[in-house]
Amino acid sequence: MAKAKPKQTTELAAGGSALEFRKTNEAIGLRVSEGRLSLLSRKTFNLMVYHAQKLGVPGQNAPIDTPVAQKYFWIPLTDLARDAAYDSKDTELLKKSVQELQDIRIYMEDEKQWTSERLVSSVKIVNSAGLKRRGGRVWFGFAFPPEVANLVMSPGAYTKLSIYYQTMLRSGASLALYEICRRFATNPSRLSSREKWEWWYGALSGNPVTEGLPQYKYFKRDVLKTSIAEINAVTDIEVELIEHKQGRKVVDLQFRIRLNEQPALDLPAPPLIDAAVIERLMQLGIAQEEATAIFVSHDDATLRATLELVEERVRSVKAPPLDSPAAYFKSALRNRYATPRDVARKTLASAGAAGSAGSADEVVPAAERGPTLRERYASKRAREATDYFNEIDPQQRDQLMLEYEPEAPRVIATALRRNGLHSKVAQTGFFAWLATRLWGEVSDKDLLAFAESEL
Structure with a gap:
């Protein structure tokens, strides 16, 4: 009788842990076709996978005795939130996050099939004492659609991941990159797959594939560099970016991965939902919702x-x-x-x-670093000051230049006397000064109005 083909796994360097779960490789680096995969939704989904695998079958711990409840996986809400002070107000926060999960549609494709499906099919929050009351134990129930449920409970090729490390990561892109690189950490080459940079943007950003792309330099600056720094600082792997170019243009990306042998630090994981941050936002005058x-x-x-x-x-x-x-x-x-x-x-x-x-x-x-809002606004004011200068008569121009010269830094004053406004450094200094003379120092109201005009 032929032997069954062993399942392919990517094992952790250290021994097994009760905080590990198996994530099918098909669910690593998901491409979103609808909705948005944020940090919170990625973490929530991973925790659902972890608890579903730990429970084994749905229906256990069901807080209500109905046939429908037997189709859900049930865990105490505090197990998901990692916050013993989770109250009714915080329940509202969780509702928002799981609604985001239900809005996400992902697609998976292999040599034989293409599948488009919701990530989570149904979610329930139950408190026998009443949802709006502080008493009673609050239960969180969830169910996966058929294709996702099969991948969660019976993954073929999978990677073992640690809940500990995912809770330490503080951005969605960092978590996505960590999962992808962790998958390849034990490959002999220690290299990830080589993909178009646009593929990496979709996989890390969690944005729908139909959305427009940023320039690569901004993707590298805003996403890749900070994600790599965070992964290298707090997880069990170190990653290094490899850029493949055609001429001077970056076309493909790949990552070199090295396992860290040091054990995880015994640090408390941050809460999944940080009510303190919500409270700080509300203190600025932003409504809770x-x-x-x-x-x-x-x-x-x-x-x-x-x-x-x-x-x-x-x-x-x-x-x-x-x-x-x-x-x-x-x-x-x-x-x-x-x-x-x-x-x-x-x-x-x-x-x-x-x-x-x-x-x-x-x-x-x-x-x-790209230009900041203040730098963009200063550039706009300098252009407007240039237009004003070109419209006034020559005598007024000469008077302004004579007025500026004593105030100019020595280098600019020298350039101004030598080459006038043909000098680039003199142009920059003079028109920045003229803008301030005409309209005063830049205020927060100016910046806010300019920011709104850019939308």
Whole structure:
């Protein structure tokens, strides 16, 4: 009798752990066709897989005695949230996150078939004492659609992953890249598959494949570098980016992976849903429902870096008060007031990595940073000042240049006397000065109005 073909696995370097689960390789690097895979939805799905495999069959621990309840996997809500203080208000946060999961449609394709399916088919939250009451035990029930259920409970080729490491990662892209690289960590080549950079963007961002693509340099700056830094800081692997080029153009990406032999640090995992962050958003004047939507749709490091920046601005006694801290925060988040370096530092600080400031400087070199909102606005004002200068009569122009020269830095003043405004450095300095003379210093209101005009 022929022997059964053994299942292909990617084992962990250390021994087995009660916090490990088997994730089918088909579910690693998923391409989303509808909805959005955020950090929260990725973590929630992985926890569902972990608990489903631990339970083995649906129906166990069902808090209500109905035939339908027997089709669900049931776990205490605190097991999912990792927060013993989970109350009715926090239940509302969880509802938002699982609704996001149900909105996600993914597709899987192999040599024989193509499948499009929801990631999770149904979710229930049950409290026998009443959903709005603080008493009683709250249960979380979930069910997978047929194809996904089969992949969860009977994976063929799979990778063993650790819940511990996934809880330490603070961005959706970091978690997605970690899973992909962990799959290839024990391959003899220690190399991931080689794919088009556009494929990597879809797999890491969690955005629908129908959405437009950023320029590669921004994908590398905003996603790849911070994700690599975080993975290397807190997980059991180290990854290195390999770029394959055609001429000067980056076409394909690949990653070199090295296993870390050191054991996991005995650190508490951060909560799946951080009610404290929601509360801080609400203190800015953002309604709870909108604050929840912001929380589940943005990476943790970006959100925290921006929130910290805005809170510092609100507390500042040197700047005029903000008319709307909520509007300022939304604009700051949308327009990247927090620089990639700020985000990288927050990522490594959240991970508890030593020397995070130095590491962050290596992650995002200043030369690779795109123009900030303030820099874009300054450039716009300089162009408008140039237009104004060209429209006035020659005598007024000469008077302005004479007025500027004593205030100009020595290098600019020398260039101005030698070559006039034909000098690039003189142009830059003069028109920046003229813009300030005409319209005053840049205010937060100016930046907010400019940010809204860019939408």
